[in-house]
Amino acid sequence: MKLELKKINEAINAISYSIDTEQYDEALLGSEMILNELEKYETSESVLHLLFNLAGQFIDVGTSLRNKNAVSKGIKILETHSEYYENQSNINYYYNLANGKIALANDCGYSEDDVNFKNIELFNVIKNLYWKAYKLIKKEDNYVLYQQNIINLANVLKQQFRFSEALQLYNSVIKENTPYPQAWLNRTSCLEQFDQLLDHRTEKMITEIIKGYKFASESPLIPKAWIPYYNHKIDYLTEQLNSKNLDLDELETSKENSSMTEFRQWCIKENLTLNIHGMYCPCIVNERDTLTLFENVVSSQNxxxxxxxxxxxxxxxxxxxxxxxxxxxxxxxxxxxxxxxxxxxxxxxxxxxxxxxxxxxxxxxxxxxxxxxxxxxxxxxxxxxxxxxxxxxxxxxxxxxxxxxxxxxxxxxxxxxxxxxxxxxxxxxxxxxxxxxxxxxxxxxxxxxxxxxxxxxxxxxxxxxxxxxxxxxxxxxxxxxxxxxxxxxxxxxxLDRENTMEIKIHKKDFNQVY
Structure with missing residues (x-):
C-alpha cells in the first residue's frame, strides 16, 4: 500500500522542521522512509517535485551528520532527473547540487586537504554550478538564496586560491548588511590564508581579520560554544596592533580614500587595482599599482x-x-x-x-x-x-x-x-x-x-x-x-644568502622627458 502524496508532502515538511531544530538523526530516518514511499510511484511532475525537496534534505542532513551516503542519495536524485530540474527549478537545482558536491569534496566540512591537481576538476564542476545559479538569481526575488549562493561561490574561489575574486564577492555580501556571519568568517579565513601563503601581514590586514571574528562573536546565528574561541582570536590579534581603535581606523581609511583622484577611487570601488593591499583595503596605500615580483624574494635568476x-x-x-x-x-x-x-x-x-x-x-x-x-x-x-x-x-x-x-x-x-x-x-x-x-x-x-x-x-x-x-x-x-x-x-x-647581491628597483619618474 502506498502512502498518499499529500501525506508524503506533510512528512517532508516535518523533516524540514527536524533539520531546522537540529534533530538530524530523526530527519535522516524520515528521509529514508519517504524515499522508499516515493519509489513506489510512477514518475510525474508531482513526484519529481517531492523528490527534489527530499534531495535537498538528504544533502542538508547528510552534511550535518557527516554522512556521505546520505549526501550521495540527494545528489543521485538530482542528477537522475537533471533534465527536468534544469528546466523547471534551475536556480535551486544548481545551488542544491553544488552544495551536495561540495559537501563530498570537503568531507562535509572536515577535510584538511587543499585543492590540488588531483581533485581540482571536481571543484571546477562545483564552481560552475554556483556560477550558473549566480547568473540566474535575482536579488529581489530571493534575497536569502542570492546571498548564500554568493558566499558559497566565494568559498570555492577561495579554495582555488582566487583571492581577489573571493574577497570581492564576500565584500559585496557584507555591503548589503548581511546577517550571515559566514560572509565575515570566510572573508577572515581568506585573509588568513592569503597572509600565510604570501607573507603579507599588515596592520590593516590584522584589523580586517579581527572584524570577521568580531561580527561572528556578536551574531545570534553562531553557536554559543564557538564564541569564546572568536573572542580569544580578537584579543590575540588586537595585541598585535599599534592602534586598538577600529572605528578611528575606519574613519582614517575613508578620509584617505576620498583624497585620491576620482579615477583611482573608481578603480578601487570596481576592484581594478594591481595592488595587493588593495584587495582588502581602500586606503592611501592603494593609490598606485605596486604589484611587483621583487617583494620578499631572493633569487639567483634573471x-x-x-x-x-x-x-x-x-x-x-x-x-x-x-x-x-x-x-x-x-x-x-x-x-x-x-x-x-x-x-x-x-x-x-x-x-x-x-x-x-x-x-x-x-x-x-x-x-x-x-x-x-x-x-x-x-x-x-x-x-x-x-x-x-x-x-x-x-x-x-x-x-x-x-x-x-x-x-x-x-x-x-x-x-x-x-x-x-x-x-x-x-x-x-x-x-x-x-x-x-x-x-x-x-x-x-x-x-x-x-x-x-x-x-x-x-x-x-x-x-x-x-x-x-x-x-x-x-x-x-x-x-x-x-x-x-x-x-x-x-x-x-x-641557500647562500650571505653572498647574494641586493638589487634596488625604483619607481619610474613620470616627469622625466624621454
Missing part, C-alpha cells in the same frame, strides 16, 4: 627580465581601465557627429563609447595571452605560434601539474572558466573571436537578437557588465601569474 614583462602587462591593463572609465563617464557626442555614420535603421549602437568597450574586450584577451607567454618563458614551457591563455596549459600539463604551487591552481581554475564547452565564461572567447575575425554588433537592450555564423549581436548592457567582469577576471589572472612566479622563486631561494 628576475629583471620578468619584471619587465610585468611592466608591459601593467601598462596594457592600465590602458584598458582608462578606456573603460572613459566609455562610462566621458562625453563623446561631438566626436561621434564628426565621424558621420550612415543611418541604416539597423539599430547598431555605433559611437566612440561602444568602440572603447569593444577595444577593452580585445585588449583583455591580449593581456591574458601575454600572461600565458609570460608563464611559458618563466617555467620553460613550449611556446608555439598559437600559444594562448586557453591552450598553453593543455600543451604543458605534465610539467605544470607536477609543481606544488598554489597560484598555478588558481590559473588552472581561471582557464576552466573560459572553456568554450564547459566554462561559464566560454562565451567571452566566442565574442572575442567575433570581434577579431567576424562581425559583432552592439545593439539596444530592446533589440531582437538573431545570430548566424558570421554575425553576432550582443545587447549593450550585457556587453558592458560582462566587460567589467572580464576586467576583474583579467586582474585575477595577473595576480595569480605574479604569485605563481613569486612562489616558485621562494622555493628556489639560494
Amino acid at each position: 628576475i629583471l627580465q620578468y619584471e619587465q614583462y610585468l611592466n608591459r602587462i601593467k601598462a596594457e591593463f592600465s590602458l584598458v581601465r582608462v578606456l573603460y572609465y572613459e566609455s562610462k563617464f566621458t562625453e563623446s557626442s561631438k566626436l561621434d557627429f564628426e565621424s558621420c555614420y550612415s543611418e541604416l535603421n539597423e539599430k547598431e549602437i555605433i559611437n566612440i563609447r561602444s568602440e572603447k568597450l569593444r577595444t577593452c574586450f580585445r585588449l583583455c584577451f591580449s593581456i591574458l595571452d601575454k600572461l600565458a607567454i609570460f608563464l611559458c618563458h618563466y617555467f620553460l614551457l613550449k611556446i608555439e605560434k598559437n600559444t594562448a591563455f586557453n591552450n598553453f596549459w593543455h600543451k604543458n600539463k605534465s610539467i605544470l601539474e607536477s609543481k606544488d604551487n598554489f597560484a598555478l591552481i588558481a590559473i588552472n581554475s581561471l582557464i576552466y572558466d573560459l572553456n568554450e564547452q564547459n566554462g561559464q565564461f566560454g562565451f567571452y572567447k566566442k565574442w572575442r573571436n567575433s570581434l577579431e575575425h567576424h562581425i559583432l554588433f552592439l545593439v539596444p537592450d530592446s533589440f531582437e537578437l538573431s545570430n548566424d555564423s558570421t554575425h553576432t549581436y550582443v545587447k549593450i548592457s550585457e556587453f558592458a557588465s560582462s566587460l567589467l567582469n572580464l576586467l576583474q577576471f583579467t586582474r585575477s589572472a595577473i595576480f595569480s601569474t605574479v604569485f605563481s612566479i613569486v612562489e616558485d622563486l621562494r622555493q628556489k631561494q639560494p
Whole structure:
C-alpha cells in the first residue's frame, strides 16, 4: 500500500522542521522512509517535485551528520532527473547540487586537504554550478538564496586560491548588511590564508581579520560554544596592533580614500587595482599599482627580465581601465557627429563609447595571452605560434601539474572558466573571436537578437557588465601569474644568502622627458 502524496508532502515538511531544530538523526530516518514511499510511484511532475525537496534534505542532513551516503542519495536524485530540474527549478537545482558536491569534496566540512591537481576538476564542476545559479538569481526575488549562493561561490574561489575574486564577492555580501556571519568568517579565513601563503601581514590586514571574528562573536546565528574561541582570536590579534581603535581606523581609511583622484577611487570601488593591499583595503596605500615580483624574494635568476614583462602587462591593463572609465563617464557626442555614420535603421549602437568597450574586450584577451607567454618563458614551457591563455596549459600539463604551487591552481581554475564547452565564461572567447575575425554588433537592450555564423549581436548592457567582469577576471589572472612566479622563486631561494647581491628597483619618474 502506498502512502498518499499529500501525506508524503506533510512528512517532508516535518523533516524540514527536524533539520531546522537540529534533530538530524530523526530527519535522516524520515528521509529514508519517504524515499522508499516515493519509489513506489510512477514518475510525474508531482513526484519529481517531492523528490527534489527530499534531495535537498538528504544533502542538508547528510552534511550535518557527516554522512556521505546520505549526501550521495540527494545528489543521485538530482542528477537522475537533471533534465527536468534544469528546466523547471534551475536556480535551486544548481545551488542544491553544488552544495551536495561540495559537501563530498570537503568531507562535509572536515577535510584538511587543499585543492590540488588531483581533485581540482571536481571543484571546477562545483564552481560552475554556483556560477550558473549566480547568473540566474535575482536579488529581489530571493534575497536569502542570492546571498548564500554568493558566499558559497566565494568559498570555492577561495579554495582555488582566487583571492581577489573571493574577497570581492564576500565584500559585496557584507555591503548589503548581511546577517550571515559566514560572509565575515570566510572573508577572515581568506585573509588568513592569503597572509600565510604570501607573507603579507599588515596592520590593516590584522584589523580586517579581527572584524570577521568580531561580527561572528556578536551574531545570534553562531553557536554559543564557538564564541569564546572568536573572542580569544580578537584579543590575540588586537595585541598585535599599534592602534586598538577600529572605528578611528575606519574613519582614517575613508578620509584617505576620498583624497585620491576620482579615477583611482573608481578603480578601487570596481576592484581594478594591481595592488595587493588593495584587495582588502581602500586606503592611501592603494593609490598606485605596486604589484611587483621583487617583494620578499631572493633569487639567483634573471628576475629583471620578468619584471619587465610585468611592466608591459601593467601598462596594457592600465590602458584598458582608462578606456573603460572613459566609455562610462566621458562625453563623446561631438566626436561621434564628426565621424558621420550612415543611418541604416539597423539599430547598431555605433559611437566612440561602444568602440572603447569593444577595444577593452580585445585588449583583455591580449593581456591574458601575454600572461600565458609570460608563464611559458618563466617555467620553460613550449611556446608555439598559437600559444594562448586557453591552450598553453593543455600543451604543458605534465610539467605544470607536477609543481606544488598554489597560484598555478588558481590559473588552472581561471582557464576552466573560459572553456568554450564547459566554462561559464566560454562565451567571452566566442565574442572575442567575433570581434577579431567576424562581425559583432552592439545593439539596444530592446533589440531582437538573431545570430548566424558570421554575425553576432550582443545587447549593450550585457556587453558592458560582462566587460567589467572580464576586467576583474583579467586582474585575477595577473595576480595569480605574479604569485605563481613569486612562489616558485621562494622555493628556489639560494641557500647562500650571505653572498647574494641586493638589487634596488625604483619607481619610474613620470616627469622625466624621454
